[in-house]
Amino acid sequence: MTNPIVAVTAAEILKLAFNEFIKSSTGEAAKKLTSEALSKANELRQKIVSRFKDRQNVKAEKAITAVQEQYSLEALNKLTTYLDDEMDEEPSFADDLRQLAQQIINIQNISQKKVQFGEMKQLNRDNAKGYQVQADRIDRIGDDYTK
Structure with a gap:
């Protein structure tokens, strides 16, 4: 079984580190990072x-300058080679x-799962009539429905 940490390539590392400066190779906008992931990406880039x-x-x-200032994918590819050598x-x-x-x-991955599946909040009530259960779906991270 392959160690997942070893499987991360220089190209993937650079995409994570310079995500805010480039678009993915498929032409779609780079994925938005949570503040925690963005902080780690900045640390990685530094x-x-x-x-x-x-x-x-x-x-x-x-x-690096070309990637950050000109959003150059060609420069990112060159940087991948240089980083590969350093690694x-x-x-x-x-x-x-x-x-x-x-x-x-x-x-x-954790952030995407929360957004994809939402979260459920459940209230249990027992007024001597048996158990009553109410469940509400929380669609966005940070929503809090209290009833």
């Missing part, structure tokens, strides 16, 4: 940017990035 800045990798820094050279760096990316993916 780790990548810091790594290339510390290593004085001018080509990677130019690619091969430093396995501990790669593990850190993969773990952070997996956290973002998990947050997104």
